[in-house]
Amino acid sequence: MTAVPADFRALSARLGQDPLQVQGPGGNTSFKDGDVMWIKASGTELAEAETKDIFVAVDRERAKAEAMGAGDGTCKATVLDPENTLRPSIETTFHALLDWKVVAHTHSVATLVHAISAQGRAAAREKLAGLPFVLVPYRKPGVPLTGAIAERITAETQVIILESHGLVCAGESVEAASDMIAEVERRLAMPVHVAAAPAPATAPPDGYVWEEHATPLACDPRLRALALAGSYYPDHVVFLGAALPTEPGGVSVVCAEGVALKSGATSSQTAMLRCLMDVLGRLPEDWTPEAIGLDAEAELLNWDAEKYRQALAEKSSA
Ligand SMILES: [Zn+2]
Incomplete structure (x- = not known):
């Protein structure tokens, strides 16, 4: 061969x-x-x-x-x-x-x-x-x-x-x-149009490490809303789950001052968080990104769509 x-x-x-x-x-x-x-x-x-x-x-x-x-x-x-x-x-x-x-x-x-x-x-x-x-x-x-x-x-x-x-x-x-x-x-090619944010002054949640490059995802109101609203491409879902959560428990967490990943997060998870920052940080103000939606997320994770909805609802009310 x-x-x-x-x-x-x-x-x-x-x-x-x-x-x-x-x-x-x-x-x-x-x-x-x-x-x-x-x-x-x-x-x-x-x-x-x-x-x-x-x-x-x-x-x-x-x-x-x-x-x-x-x-x-x-x-x-x-x-x-x-x-x-x-x-x-x-x-x-x-x-x-x-x-x-x-x-x-x-x-x-x-x-x-x-x-x-x-x-x-x-x-x-x-x-x-x-x-x-x-x-x-x-x-x-x-x-x-x-x-x-x-x-x-x-x-x-x-x-x-x-x-x-x-x-x-x-x-x-x-x-x-x-x-x-x-x-x-x-x-x-698209320029980055989000200013770098100051590093968080507080400690990250227990067991988490700040990802300083992703701080604008927490501090820029538009980017924060987008990061919490859903997922925008398949690999994000595969490595980080759906929308970024605001409560610790999973791989990532969006706090008031910054974004943190669980200690020991894999290089793929770190790369996917960087990717989200790289993408949303280049998005023009008047472009409205569409999340892929719960059905597509369930499909990627090989979940039954209804069970996936229930699991997400339980997580958000926990
Ligand atoms: Zn691909």
Whole structure:
């Protein structure tokens, strides 16, 4: 079997090490070589693409068949080496679907700023004019999202904005995909417009540590209201739960003076809190972000929607 090319590993690592592109184990990249597609394995980090074996080879045609509804959609059955214990990313099906050699999917902060509001999506359409680009509505990552992508792309599509989720860029070479990412990032770049807030003067709740970079999420009235109102993209839900709570107990807590994470929070949880600050801190005043909603959250956490509502209600009245 062919090896994973060094320049593709380097691109993957560069994206993974940039918190404005990828946070924790989020995002994934793939490389097609004939019938073989190398895809990031589930739970691994792109940041480690040059130092660890994070890619798994799958049968591209069989993975593409799963994108069109065959199998269970996990692509586990398409892994070529039966000895390999890595599982292909949940997003493998859309990589297989795209007829481009290199596909990179990020949770780009600049893209998220645009992708979570109607005003932002309208602005993105204008800014990306002339690029081979489509916008795809929110769906649960996996086969549902792949289906929505399949309905909208053409053979020319190289840029996909995933509503309330992120960015996909593709090209016939590592360089072409990398250039496309750079072009989209250049066009969608957003300045931070929230002033840094003073560090909290009080002690955090017992067992918690202040995350000083996120202080504006507590102190800026607009950002605080947004952080408490809901979740805006899937990985936030997966790593931090739904809206940020104002009572200690979970991983994060929004107090009057600052935001704290439980001592021993994982690097992925820390990265996701930073991501929320990075996204909301760039949101123009007149853009109104839409939370993904309780049904989408329940779906991501594999909860029955009604049970999820009850659990949230119990937590908020506790
Ligand atoms: Zn994703």
